[in-house]
Amino acid sequence: MAVVDFIVNNILTQASITIALVAMVGLLLQKKPGGEVASGTFKTMLGFLVLAAGSSIIVSTLSYFGEIFSEGFGTQGIVPSIEAINGQAMNDLGLGNEIALTFLAIFLVNIILARFTRWKYIFLTGQALLWMATMTTIFGFYGGLRGFPLILLGGIIGGVFAVAMPAIAQPFVRKITGSDDIALGHFCTIGYVFTAGVSKLVGNKSQSTEDIKFPKGLAFLQDTYLAVGAIMIPLFMVTAAFAGPEFTSQYSDDLNYIVHAFLQGVQFVVGVYVLLSGVRLLLAEIVPAFRGIALKLVPDAKPALDAPVLFPYAPTAVTLGFISTTVGTVIAMILLPFVGLPVLLPGMLTNFFAGGTAGIFGNAVGGIRGTIISGIAHGIFITVLPALLVPIFNDMEFINTTATDVDTVTAALLYEWIINPLISLFN
Numbered sequence: 001m002a003v004v005d006f007i008v009n010n011i012l013t014q015a016s017i018t019i020a021l022v023a024m025v026g027l028l029l030q031k032k033p034g035g036e037v038a039s040g041t042f043k044t045m046l047g048f049l050v051l052a053a054g055s056s057i058i059v060s061t062l063s064y065f066g067e068i069f070s071e072g073f074g075t076q077g078i079v080p081s082i083e084a085i086n087g088q089a090m091n092d093l094g095l096g097n098e099i100a101l102t103f104l105a106i107f108l109v110n111i112i113l114a115r116f117t118r119w120k121y122i123f124l125t126g127q128a129l130l131w132m133a134t135m136t137t138i139f140g141f142y143g144g145l146r147g148f149p150l151i152l153l154g155g156i157i158g159g160v161f162a163v164a165m166p167a168i169a170q171p172f173v174r175k176i177t178g179s180d181d182i183a184l185g186h187f188c189t190i191g192y193v194f195t196a197g198v199s200k201l202v203g204n205k206s207q208s209t210e211d212i213k214f215p216k217g218l219a220f221l222q223d224t225y226l227a228v229g230a231i232m233i234p235l236f237m238v239t240a241a242f243a244g245p246e247f248t249s250q251y252s253d254d255l256n257y258i259v260h261a262f263l264q265g266v267q268f269v270v271g272v273y274v275l276l277s278g279v280r281l282l283l284a285e286i287v288p289a290f291r292g293i294a295l296k297l298v299p300d301a302k303p304a305l306d307a308p309v310l311f312p313y314a315p316t317a318v319t320l321g322f323i324s325t326t327v328g329t330v331i332a333m334i335l336l337p338f339v340g341l342p343v344l345l346p347g348m349l350t351n352f353f354a355g356g357t358a359g360i361f362g363n364a365v366g367g368i369r370g371t372i373i374s375g376i377a378h379g380i381f382i383t384v385l386p387a388l389l390v391p392i393f394n395d396m397e398f399i400n401t402t403a404t405d406v407d408t409v410t411a412a413l414l415y416e417w418i419i420n421p422l423i424s425l426f427n
Contacts, residue, residue, distance in 0.1 A: 005100055016052065018126050020045035022303070023285060026292030040289050047282030051308060054275025055353075061268040062348040064251055065236060068261070070345060072242030077333065077343030080350070080386050080404045086134045088398060095137055098150055103133040105155025110162040114298045121170075122298065123162035125185040125306045128405065132158040132187060135408045136415070142396055143420035144427055153419070157411055165189040165407055166304040172196055175364050176313050181287045185304030187407035188354040191382050195358040196365050199374035203366015209316040209359075212368065225269050228319050233265030276312050283309060307357040314360045320368075321359015321375045326351045328379015332387075335380075341387040342400075346379075350404050354382060385409050392416055 011017050023044035027037040090096040106129055114120050123129060136154035145153060166183040169192060173184050184192075240248050240261035252260035286303055293301055311318050329346035336343050358378040362371040386402040386409050393401055403409050 016045045016048040019048050019124055019286060022124060023289035026289035029292035029296040040285050044282060044285040044289065047278050047285055051275055051278030051282055054271045054278055057267060057271030057274060058352065059349055061264050061271065062352055064264055065239065066348040068239050068243040068248055071247045072239050077345045078390060078400050078402065079345050080347055080402045082131045082134065082403045084401055085398055085403060089134060089138050095141060099133050099137045101151045102137050102154035102158065103130055105151055106133055106158035106162055109155050109159025111298065113159060113163045114301055119163040119167045120298060120300045120302055121163050121166035121183050121304045122301050123166065123185045123304045128185065128187045129162065131405060131408050132161060132411060135403060135412045139412050139415035139420065143415060143423045145423065161407055161411060168193055172361050172364055176310055176360055182283065182309060183302045183304040184307065184310065186307040186357065187405040188357065189407055190410055191354060191378055191406045192358050192361045194381050195374045195378040196361040198377045199362035199366030199370030202373045203370020205365055205367045207367040209320055209363045209368050209371055210314055212316060225273055227316060228272055229266065229269040231319055232268050233262060236261045236265035275308055279309050279312055307353055310357060310360050314363050317359040317363035317371055318356035320371050321362065322352045322355045324372045324375025325355025325358060325379040328376040329383050332380040332383035336387055342390045344383050344387050347404060350382065355379065382406055388413065
């Protein structure tokens with residue numbers, strides 16, 4: 001068990017190592033020379049770590065933005081946190097071993113399904129698999145399962161999600177990227193498909209976000225990073241002004257709080273630049289390396305990668321998706337008490353990564369209009385669904401918390417509404 005814990009906690013949950021090992025296996029299966037194997041393996045890890053560095057910068061700036069947003073606009077409520085749920089499950093319930101083994105079971109079921117079904121996708125976003133393992137383990141445990149049945153059922157449910165979600169998203173990913181080389185491995189896919197459906201109903205796909213024509217004086221906004229900065233920097237500064245100097249001074253130290261907000265907005269753009277650079281480096285290495293696995297182990301397999309791999313294909317849609325999703329989450333926050341659900345605060349990290357990806361999906365089928373309208377609908381959707389879990393978690397003594405990624409939320413609701421009642425029926 002100690003060996004399994006070491007592998008899960010120190011290798012498989014470290015996505016950069018996992019993806020590098022996958023690249024190495026692919027290159028070895030193609031019988032590449034040692035130098036090419038070493039180079040491809042290292043560059044794959046490097047690309048992912050550059051991507052992760054960009055994500056860390058974005059996370060840091062958005063954490064600050066989330067704090068001043070709550071203060072500036074007086075919002076109070078529950079902050080969704082799968083990390084807190086995972087910590088409580090391992091520490092208070094002692095489910096650490098079960099979560100680790102379920103994680104491995106999900107990965108193995110994924111490979112088996114990819115080998116013997118038409119769903120040829122290998123899910124490589126390790127952290128997302130960990131959250132799925134956490135959710136299936138907790139809900140299976142409270143359904144009365146223990147030991148091997150708990151791990152096996154969680155592995156099957158999670159493994160099906162790991163191949164089904166990329167399969168469902170692939171027609172859209174193919175349209176976005178113009179190829180079939182990669183897939184999307186992000187457990188917010190139900191939200192993306194929902195967004196695409198709304199965008200198709202209300203949009204106009206002939207007017208892409210990437211074809212926006214700016215007046216001559218604003219032509220500089222056709223540069224991705226300048227366009228992101230033109231929107232995000234004023235947003236940071238205005239929000240800081242609403243929060244006021246007394247609150248924001250805890251972040252800015254001796255620096256003027258508006259200047260500090262300006263620099264945080266610039267840091268956000270830096271994060272986007274670093275992230276997209278990492279994506280380009282990662283894709284340049286992982287796709288050729290993955291062909292070895294596709295040819296030898298799982299014929300025609302596709303790597304299902306984290307959401308930022310799609311960002312370079314429609315960067316303007318990412319920004320519009322983030323903003324419109326945030327608008328949707330604020331609307332939902334206001335409306336939830338009127339339908340008897342707890343108030344969930346907008347999660348800026350989810351709004352950026354999931355909202356930005358939703359924007360790409362919305363643009364692919366509905367253009368500018370579809371991106372904006374469906375993004376608002378997406379924000380409402382990804383707020384209402386986790387809100388349904390809050391009373392369920394409260395009954396489990398996970399007080400005032402819920403999960404974020406809507407696919408893991410869906411898996412939890414599947415347990416609560418269907419699987420656990422069936423288990424209790426047989427018991």
